[in-house]
Amino acid sequence: MALHAQHLTAYVARYYLILALINITVGASLSGSSNVLSLLQPYDFLYYSGVRAYYGGEWAKAAELLEKSITTKETLLKVRRQCYDDCAASGTAALSKLDSEEGNTWDQWALDWIQQRAECLRFCIGQSVSPTGQLPVSTDIEYEFDTRNPYNFLQVTYYKLEKVKKAASAAHTYFVANPSHLEMRNNIEKYRRMEGVSEEDFQDREIEKEKHWVSRVSCGFTLHLVHPKTTFAVKTNAKFNYLTVFLVHLRKQYVRILHIIYFLMGFCFLTAGDFTGAVQTLRSFLLFYPSDKDSLDNLQLYLETLGGDKDSHDTQPIVRYISESLEEKKLLYFGVENLDFSFTDPDLWTPEDVVPESIRDAWRAEKEKLRGAVPQVGVTLTMDDEALNGTNRVVLDGVMTEAECGSILQLASVAASVGDGYRGRRSPHTPHETFEGLTVLRALSQEGLVNQSDARLLHELGERVKTLLHSYFRSPSGLFISFTHLVCRSAVTGDQEGRLDLSHPVHVDNCLLEPETKQCWREPPAFTHRDLSAILYLNDNFDGGEAFFTKRDAKTVTAQVKPSCGRLLGFSSGPVNPHGVRAVTRGRRCALALWFTKEKIYRDMVSLSSDLFPRRLGLLGAVVFVDVVTPELSPAGAQCKSVGCLHACAH
Numbered sequence: 001m002a003l004h005a006q007h008l009t010a011y012v013a014r015y016y017l018i019l020a021l022i023n024i025t026v027g028a029s030l031s032g033s034s035n036v037l038s039l040l041q042p043y044d045f046l047y048y049s050g051v052r053a054y055y056g057g058e059w060a061k062a063a064e065l066l067e068k069s070i071t072t073k074e075t076l077l078k079v080r081r082q083c084y085d086d087c088a089a090s091g092t093a094a095l096s097k098l099d100s101e102e103g104n105t106w107d108q109w110a111l112d113w114i115q116q117r118a119e120c121l122r123f124c125i126g127q128s129v130s131p132t133g134q135l136p137v138s139t140d141i142e143y144e145f146d147t148r149n150p151y152n153f154l155q156v157t158y159y160k161l162e163k164v165k166k167a168a169s170a171a172h173t174y175f176v177a178n179p180s181h182l183e184m185r186n187n188i189e190k191y192r193r194m195e196g197v198s199e200e201d202f203q204d205r206e207i208e209k210e211k212h213w214v215s216r217v218s219c220g221f222t223l224h225l226v227h228p229k230t231t232f233a234v235k236t237n238a239k240f241n242y243l244t245v246f247l248v249h250l251r252k253q254y255v256r257i258l259h260i261i262y263f264l265m266g267f268c269f270l271t272a273g274d275f276t277g278a279v280q281t282l283r284s285f286l287l288f289y290p291s292d293k294d295s296l297d298n299l300q301l302y303l304e305t306l307g308g309d310k311d312s313h314d315t316q317p318i319v320r321y322i323s324e325s326l327e328e329k330k331l332l333y334f335g336v337e338n339l340d341f342s343f344t345d346p347d348l349w350t351p352e353d354v355v356p357e358s359i360r361d362a363w364r365a366e367k368e369k370l371r372g373a374v375p376q377v378g379v380t381l382t383m384d385d386e387a388l389n390g391t392n393r394v395v396l397d398g399v400m401t402e403a404e405c406g407s408i409l410q411l412a413s414v415a416a417s418v419g420d421g422y423r424g425r426r427s428p429h430t431p432h433e434t435f436e437g438l439t440v441l442r443a444l445s446q447e448g449l450v451n452q453s454d455a456r457l458l459h460e461l462g463e464r465v466k467t468l469l470h471s472y473f474r475s476p477s478g479l480f481i482s483f484t485h486l487v488c489r490s491a492v493t494g495d496q497e498g499r500l501d502l503s504h505p506v507h508v509d510n511c512l513l514e515p516e517t518k519q520c521w522r523e524p525p526a527f528t529h530r531d532l533s534a535i536l537y538l539n540d541n542f543d544g545g546e547a548f549f550t551k552r553d554a555k556t557v558t559a560q561v562k563p564s565c566g567r568l569l570g571f572s573s574g575p576v577n578p579h580g581v582r583a584v585t586r587g588r589r590c591a592l593a594l595w596f597t598k599e600k601i602y603r604d605m606v607s608l609s610s611d612l613f614p615r616r617l618g619l620l621g622a623v624v625f626v627d628v629v630t631p632e633l634s635p636a637g638a639q640c641k642s643v644g645c646l647h648a649c650a651h
């Protein structure tokens with residue numbers, strides 16, 4: 001448990017601070033209220049106290065406090081959910097006004113709705129949770145609980161208390177989330193051999209909570225958006241428009257969210273067969289992006305399906321909002337042009353003719369900067385789980401433009417060195433194809449050779465894919481880019497006759513698949529930290545090369561995907577998704593493979609910030625040894641792919 005000694009030092013200062021806070025709060029509240037002690041206490045405080053007892057060898061106390069921290073965290077979540085449900089109705093009177101009110105007052109009613117709901121939530125949560133318990137916990141604590149570290153402490157604690165059944169269960173719970181933890185694996189083996197321990201004791205205590213890890217955006221009537229700093233709900237009816245506009249109005253970064261909302265909303269309405277809703281959503285989207293071709297085509301299609309336009313959309317308040325906003329902007333730009341007034345337009349949708357000609361160039365440049373931050377316009381869902389006949393799989397189209405595919409293909413031909421990424425082997429998977437790979441790091445380090453804006457695009461694509469998959473799979477925890485690899489496979493001309501092999505054999509991205517036993521071993525040399533896989537395809541001018549999924553036998557094909565520019569195949573990296581690539585029998589197939597992790601220590605430092613590229617390059621020169629090897633090819637212990645293991649690899 002040397003690991004914890006490091007963590008502990010970091011906690012000490014915060015621990016005393018929290019302790020002081022608790023004393024103050026409890027002391028103060030006690031004088032005013034008698035039941036304050038029955039309120040939920042901060043679970044981080046309980047955890048720190050438990051860890052302290054652990055290091056003091058006070059095993060019974062440690063067990064009690066650690067358990068309490070776990071149950072308190074759980075209860076806190078339940079309370080929040082319950083309050084959220086209980087408060088769903090509050091403020092709806094204000095909400096109903098949105099439809100009937102004329103003029104400018106709709107945003108006040110929207111604000112009213114949000115405020116009433118917030119007040120209801122605050123009151124409701126305050127009934128069960130102490131004021132300090134309501135404070136957000138530090139990211140360290142989140143990390144501890146996300147990685148199930150409390151169970152690591154509990155395992156030893158129960159062992160010391162000679163409660164081996166509980167120890168076995170804690171060990172197993174920890175191991176499920178940390179399958180490469182060899183020490184815990186050994187411990188589990190030891191527990192297995194112990195008298196009084198049976199197979200049923202190896203219970204995953206977190207299984208109920210984890211079940212909700214990946215769930216689809218349901219097409220209910222309220223869309224819950226969880227932003228790192230805010231949680232809010234958007235009604236998927238006419239009022240939806242008010243809210244999004246209101247949010248855009250509030251903060252420009254919500255523009256990013258707006259795209260995702262519209263994307264998901266359109267999809268939701270469609271799957272629910274509500275074409276009127278889909279038309280409304282599209283119309284709203286087109287107000288911001290009037291020339292988005294796909295949306296215009298879709299609108300046409302939906303209207304045909306509906307048999308004409310029944311609603312007069314001019315009466316929609318969002319239309320009024322836009323026209324009023326544009327009038328305001330005209331005035332503001334007049335001020336910028338004539339009165340030495342400064343105004344930064346947060347909206348990407350402002351039409352050019354609103355901006356005076358004399359400042360249009362500067363305005364365009366500014367807008368371009370903003371545009372880089374926008375994840376996606378015009379992305380469509382092509383295949384979901386059902387179409388792909390499996391679990392946690394998706395195909396999205398329109399993720400890249402033709403021009404972007406062209407830039408990355410160009411980058412591949414200039415910079416990719418033969419065999420790079422697979423230990424210099426020209427043909428790591430099959431002798432009938434040559435293989436070229438380029439890592440982001442290499443792209444950046446080839447200054448002069450590689451156009452830096454292309455290299456930057458490579459990085460931005462990673463962020464774009466992350467945003468899309470994160471929202472599609474609705475992972476509550478953060479996702480980090482773990483590795484980005486630009487890969488081209490070329491058929492060797494004259495060597496394709498009678499070919500029966502694959503371009504990439506069937507494998508699972510985060511464990512070692514053993515088709516005979518249908519087991520998948522989540523252990524090195526597999527890249528066990530990978531949680532989500534994504535392949536962003538760049539071209540289709542080749543023969544063969546379809547990606548496919550199989551059952552665990554690695555033989556029974558369950559779905560197939562044909563690559564094309566801007567098509568994104570996303571799937572969870574685990575054993576539900578064995579996959580491979582069919583032989584490329586003519587031409588060159590290029591794709592950007594990306595892997596994402598929930599584990600911060602495995603994040604790709606190169607991908608952290610495009611702004612930091614030049615500075616990081618120097619820093620990261622030492623990480624050039626980063627090498628990509630496929631799970632089935634890499635020798636045991638050859639993994640050194642993140643700064644997390646830099647120390648181990650450096651010497």
Ligand SMILES: O=C(O)CCC(=O)C(=O)O
Nearest residue numbers: 504535547579581591593
């Ligand atoms: O290129 C593809 O379609 C899949 C590649 C793949 O599975 C991998 O690199 O792990």
Ligand SMILES: [Fe+2]
Nearest residue numbers: 507508509579
């Ligand atoms: Fe793969």
